[in-house]
Amino acid sequence: MTITITAFERSPDGGKGLARDTRVRWALEEVGQPYEVRLVSFRAMKEPAHLALHPFGQIPTYEEGDLALFETGAIVFHIAQHHAGLLPAHSDGDANARARAITWMFAALNTVEPPILELVTARIFEGDKPWAKERVPLVEARVRTRLEQLSARLGDADWLDGAFSAGDLMMASVLLRVRSSGLLDDYPNLAAYLARGEARPAYARAFAAQLAINTARQ
Amino acid sequence: MTITITAFERSPDGGKGLARDTRVRWALEEVGQPYEVRLVSFRAMKEPAHLALHPFGQIPTYEEGDLALFETGAIVFHIAQHHAGLLPAHSDGDANARARAITWMFAALNTVEPPILELVTARIFEGDKPWAKERVPLVEARVRTRLEQLSARLGDADWLDGAFSAGDLMMASVLLRVRSSGLLDDYPNLAAYLARGEARPAYARAFAAQLAINTARQ
Numbered sequence: 001m002t003i004t005i006t007a008f009e010r011s012p013d014g015g016k017g018l019a020r021d022t023r024v025r026w027a028l029e030e031v032g033q034p035y036e037v038r039l040v041s042f043r044a045m046k047e048p049a050h051l052a053l054h055p056f057g058q059i060p061t062y063e064e065g066d067l068a069l070f071e072t073g074a075i076v077f078h079i080a081q082h083h084a085g086l087l088p089a090h091s092d093g094d095a096n097a098r099a100r101a102i103t104w105m106f107a108a109l110n111t112v113e114p115p116i117l118e119l120v121t122a123r124i125f126e127g128d129k130p131w132a133k134e135r136v137p138l139v140e141a142r143v144r145t146r147l148e149q150l151s152a153r154l155g156d157a158d159w160l161d162g163a164f165s166a167g168d169l170m171m172a173s174v175l176l177r178v179r180s181s182g183l184l185d186d187y188p189n190l191a192a193y194l195a196r197g198e199a200r201p202a203y204a205r206a207f208a209a210q211l212a213i214n215t216a217r218q
Numbered sequence: 219m220t221i222t223i224t225a226f227e228r229s230p231d232g233g234k235g236l237a238r239d240t241r242v243r244w245a246l247e248e249v250g251q252p253y254e255v256r257l258v259s260f261r262a263m264k265e266p267a268h269l270a271l272h273p274f275g276q277i278p279t280y281e282e283g284d285l286a287l288f289e290t291g292a293i294v295f296h297i298a299q300h301h302a303g304l305l306p307a308h309s310d311g312d313a314n315a316r317a318r319a320i321t322w323m324f325a326a327l328n329t330v331e332p333p334i335l336e337l338v339t340a341r342i343f344e345g346d347k348p349w350a351k352e353r354v355p356l357v358e359a360r361v362r363t364r365l366e367q368l369s370a371r372l373g374d375a376d377w378l379d380g381a382f383s384a385g386d387l388m389m390a391s392v393l394l395r396v397r398s399s400g401l402l403d404d405y406p407n408l409a410a411y412l413a414r415g416e417a418r419p420a421y422a423r424a425f426a427a428q429l430a431i432n433t434a435r436q
Contacts, residue, residue, distance in 0.1 A: 051367075051370075055325075055367050055368065055370070055371035056325070056329050056364065056367050056368075057367065058329075066314065067314045067317060069317060069318065069321050070321060070325070071321050071324040071325045071328065071329065072324075072328070073324035073327075073328055074317070074320055074321035074323075074324040074325070077320065077324070078317050078320075096284065096285045099285060099287060099292070099296050100287065102292055102295065102296075103287050103288060103289050103292035105292070106289040106290075106291035106292040106295070106327065107273075107274070107288070107289045107292070109291075109324065109327060109328040110289065110290070110291055110327040110328060110331070111274050111276075111289065113328070113332075114331075114332045114335060114336075117332060118332075118336060118339075121336075126353075126356070129349070129352075129353070130349070131347070131348070131349030131352075131353065134347075134349075135344075135347070135349065138344070146274065149269075149273050149274050149275065150273065150274075152269075152273070153273035
């Protein structure tokens with residue numbers, strides 16, 4: 001069955017790979033599944049047809065036969081569950097390793113990403129507010145707390161828990177969103193971890209695919 | 219094997235059920251699994267022994283034999299995968315329903331909860347800042363956007379997708395955190411949805427268990 005995902009007709013980042021369809025593309029590339037993309041305009045995202053697919057009016061969505069999913073984490077998890085390559089296999093006899101890899105997916109999305117998104121909000125959407133200058137450092141401090149803890153846990157390892165997993169895919173994708181702030185520079189092992197993620201051929205293909213759409217339309 | 223979770227020795231909310239161990243207790247009660255609780259002080263949470271279990275120095279954690287997990291979403295998902303009662307069974311022949319229930323877990327944690335936590339930050343941790351009065355309404359507007367969309371999707375249904383699932387457990391737990399703001403009052407179907415969650419006997423047992431700890435120590 002054909003897999004179809006949705007992506008921004010024109011991504012707000014102009015193709016830097018920060019839009020969440022990149023995470024889904026990366027997962028599909030890691031497991032070697034072809035997919036089609038349906039582009040959605042900002043206006044169409046808020047219209048009934050898209051809201052039926054994604055109640056929060058966002059991208060990406062995932063359709064395969066009669067299955068329709070939204071929410072990047074859920075989509076990447078679904079791909080990881082149904083294809084080899086993103087989670088330790090049950091047959092490895094280490095069900096615990098699989099549970100721990102899933103833990104890192106949730107940690108990326110619910111513990112590390114929220115303060116990073118707050119920083120994006122503080123710097124960009126509220127960047128012209130009178131409180132921005134005083135408030136941005138407060139939010140940066142919250143991001144630093146998480147980066148510090150993540151850096152301590154990663155240590156000298158290549159990936160968060162053994163082999164590369166969907167947990168690393170998600171964590172690297174989250175770290176991508178904070179790189180432009182410069183905060184990652186203080187955590188060389190995290191910067192190297194992110195670089196290892198970007199160096200994966202599957203990531204390179206995913207990045208190129210979203211860039212092609214965004215540059216073709218500019 | 220004994221299941222042991224961690225919880226605050228003294229919860230910042232004084233036992234209102236907002237600490238994340240309540241979510242794990244609720245899940246364990248739904249599936250009928252007994253569990254033990256190890257209480258952790260704020261100081262101990264940042265010490266090496268706890269950080270080895272939870273790299274971000276938080277509660278809850280989950281230990282069962284040689285499995286150690288952190289991150290509420292991952293713990294609830296693990297419980298839901300290993301015991302009947304929180305996810306549509308594979309044997310129901312509707313693997314899609316299971317994938318959709320998991321989607322709502324991620325949506326609760328990564329789409330609905332982040333603006334709600336931003337509002338908690340804006341009102342409480344930054345409540346004394348000079349920008350609080352002007353900024354809180356901005357953050358409230360972001361929360362309203364999500365509540366509006368969630369309300370539209372829920373409609374007249376009892377639960378988000380068929381029978382009660384781990385997705386509802388997580389979404390109701392997230393909505394609990396916004397109730398004190400009064401914003402839920404504008405979405406009667408969401409308030410009723412939350413009340414249905416709280417009315418579940420498993421929730422009542424989970425709530426009572428965390429309250430007993432917090433009132434015993436005050």
